[in-house]
Amino acid sequence: MTIEHIPAGASWEKSGNASWGQCPKCKNWFHLGPEILKRPEVKLHCPHCAHEFHQNDAPRLIKAG
Numbered sequence: 041m042t043i044e045h046i047p048a049g050a051s052w053e054k055s056g057n058a059s060w061g062q063c064p065k066c067k068n069w070f071h072l073g074p075e076i077l078k079r080p081e082v083k084l085h086c087p088h089c090a091h092e093f094h095q096n097d098a099p100r101l102i103k104a105g
């Protein structure tokens with residue numbers, strides 16, 4: 041798993057405090073709220089393929105800030 045931090049003002053970073061996770065199944069990215077990232081025991085739900093997985097199982101996470 042790779043965790044990346046977005047530098048402030050990144051051109052594609054739209055909402056100021058957005059974090060993103062990549063689905064291990066379909067490889068699509070989706071938005072993650074900051075609260076969910078503080079709770080690694082909570083499963084993420086991919087909106088693209090409905091796969092559920094823990095954030096530690098995500099291939100990549102991008103945390104804003």
Ligand SMILES: [Zn+2]
Nearest residue numbers: 063066086089
């Ligand atoms: Zn998916």
